Amino acid sequence: MEWLIAPFEVTFVQRALWGGLLVSGICALAGTWVVVRGMAFLGQAMAQGLLPGVAVAALLGGNLIVGAAFSAGAMAVGVTALGRNQRFAADTAIGLLFAGMLSLGVIIVSRSQSFAVDVTGLLFGDILAIRAQDVVYLAVALAISLLIAVLGHRAFVALAFDPRTAHTLGLRPRWAQGALLGLLTLAIVASFHVVGTLLVFGLLIAPPAAATYWSHRIPVIMALAALFGGVATVTGLLVSWHAGTAAGATIAAIAVGEFFVSAAVAQLRTRLRTRLSANTIRSRTRLAGSGVNVLVLFMVVGAILPLIGCGTSPSDDVVPEEKPHGYVEGAEEADGPQSRLVVADPDGAVRVVDLITEEVTDGGEVPNVVRMTGDGRFAYPITADAARIVDGGAWTVDHGDHVHYYRATTKDVGSVPRGGATGVHSDVVITAMIVDGSMPRTILLDRAALEAGTVTERGVIDGIALPYAEHLVVVSGSGTAEVRDRDGAAVTPLTESCLEPRGSATTRRGVVFGCADGALMVSADEGRFTAVKIAYPQPVPAAERATEFTHRAGSTALAARAGDRGAWVLDSRAHTWVLVETGPVVAANTAGEGSALLTLTRDGVLHAHDLTTGVESARTQVLTAAVSGDTSPVIEIDTNRAYINDAEGRAVHEIDYRDNLRRARTFPLDITPAHMVETGR
Structure with a gap:
């Protein structure tokens, strides 16, 4: 056994052993989350991002760990900042930083007179050169990593399942993401000196990936990953000692080999279980599977390491199963819009009309409805003292470059004990229920809670607050405008004001507020907010102001009634108003550029007007x-059809507005559809 013991009698090998074992523990804690959350590319980019800082420290004769820490910190901040940019996906930002940092590192290193030697040490490390103080640093790093992993465990698990769930539970997903990046940064900085910036990725990914074949519990995966990393360290040092190979590279190679062995034997285990099941030896299947597990641990570890007391883990320790992109639990994804109409009569009966299947379902009872509004998925029947919330069971998720369409069961979510709401706007985090008036206010609801079937208030803001670009754009009753964060804290004031605010809308180009002298439009570009006043072409009396906007989802043109004169058309792209003088109308809407302005007069006649000339x-x-x-007849409009509720006729009419206002379908109802809103947009 001298071949096994002799290498570890040498002092520098002992330090290398301790260093490798400590690094294995650190990488197990961080690497498990990298594997579980599919952050491998980020881990690789972070590892390469160390090069500039390490190179500068080497050239200046400073501490390499300090240089690596500065470089990794810059990389983490850059990933976080660019990851919030909605113009491109997060992996694009990571790739750009990866290429930029690696290029910068090579440029800096090329200034050294000992280029080849320096690059070899930086990229591949030298575990045998670990000093006693480095072991102390690694021990401290392991303690900090363990503390972060324990304190952040619940938030990390929720974040791995769904960031919206983490937000609903009050776990601050952004802080959790930052802590996770910090844990990853710490692991990479602590490990690069052992195996270098290139091979640290092997210890970070391979042991946790191998461990996932043996357990689905996160703490057990971490423990097994540390064990596999330790075995790779011991075995790698032995092979390096006897074969004269690079120690760091050998350790990383063995760690990767453990993964492939685990994968291969897991496949063998599955086949054995299938064969045993086919032979109806069900009573022995579990024992056979356990025997295979022990066999592989023999092969990988080289000794019997029984796992005792695994028990049953809490549900939040289970590694989330990989789900298809766009998966929403409890919903069915469709290949096109799943539009529905939610209608209510004055006595409280609510019905949901499925425009795809033409089925009409009962939506519950909401007595004394005075109006109805919606946010694309939920309908909000409003009474004098409350707002009821009905999940229409159809919605659209627009990712910019592609769209998902969903359908689910209609359900009554609950109510908000506040009446008088005039509009609702939502993003993925917040639903803002607006109550217009001389002193407008906005009730903020938790969007994830609504989607889960419960009503949770986040707070009340004085003024009209619209969720936009991960912030709230707020116009107070006095007319001042500002941007706040989602918790209501002020971020930046806006230069334009909006006196007597009434009416609001959210478009692709920004959010719009109706003002006494026109409209205020606020847009955002890469986190920078800009306010533009769109003034009326001439002074407008209060009775003819645009105080309630309607439009097709995604359109840049908005319609609004203009008192007894007709209807307004606001082009949010050209920043212009057009007054279409039709006489008094009870409803108006438009699908935007290339379509018509639709107006409904009190005599029940639907009119189509040119958007520009009227x-x-x-x-x-x-x-x-x-x-x-x-x-309250309304005109709901989508890309091809318009829908009008006919109270006296107890029906909803579908109009093909591109075909001379042809009536395409009629949906008869058993109630009086006095109020209506469309969902599924």
């Missing part, structure tokens, strides 16, 4: 009777 191009009688005082 010239009428078509008209048709839609409603069964003239509009009475207790009904």
